[in-house]
Amino acid sequence: MLSVDALLERAQAAPEPAPVSAVGVRHSAADNAARCTELIAAGEDSAESWRFGILQTLDDYTSTLRRGGPALAARVFEREPQRTGSVDVDAAFAALADFLSERDGWTAPQWAADPTRKARQWFPAVPSIFRAEAQAVSPRAFRHRGIFITGSSLSRA
Secondary structure: OOOHHHHHHHHHHOOOOOOOOOOOOOOOHHHHHHHHHHHHHOOOOHHHHHHHHHHHHHHHHHHHHHHHHHHHHHHHHOOOOOOOOOHHHHHHHHHHHHHHHHHHOOOOOHHHHOOOOOOOOEOOOOOHHHHHHHHHHOOHHHHOOOEOOOOOOOOOO
């Protein structure tokens, strides 16, 4: 029987599994934007769409990235998300695509550069006491579109 330390060493020494793209993209930003449209039409606020639409898209992207690498993950943003009824949420979908493309080395889709996908000044899921921090640390892709987030806003468990 191996010790915990030996098991950890063995796991760390094992090569990373090769990405497998045979499954394709399961969920896309466009799918999540359609759901956001329904939420907003039902009276939910933009913060709910941030949680469901943007963070869900980030989770979908991360899962696809792990499974198939950056080229497959970029396809999460291939289809342009429909307008949701919230300028803030529409801007956030573009910001997320831009941010992830820059981080992971793929070309952002053309729709993400649409200048109408810009919020006036939105602090999704950022309490007022952290707004100055959000303005200082928000990634370029979000800040450029009027969205201010903290370093933990895109952190996922």
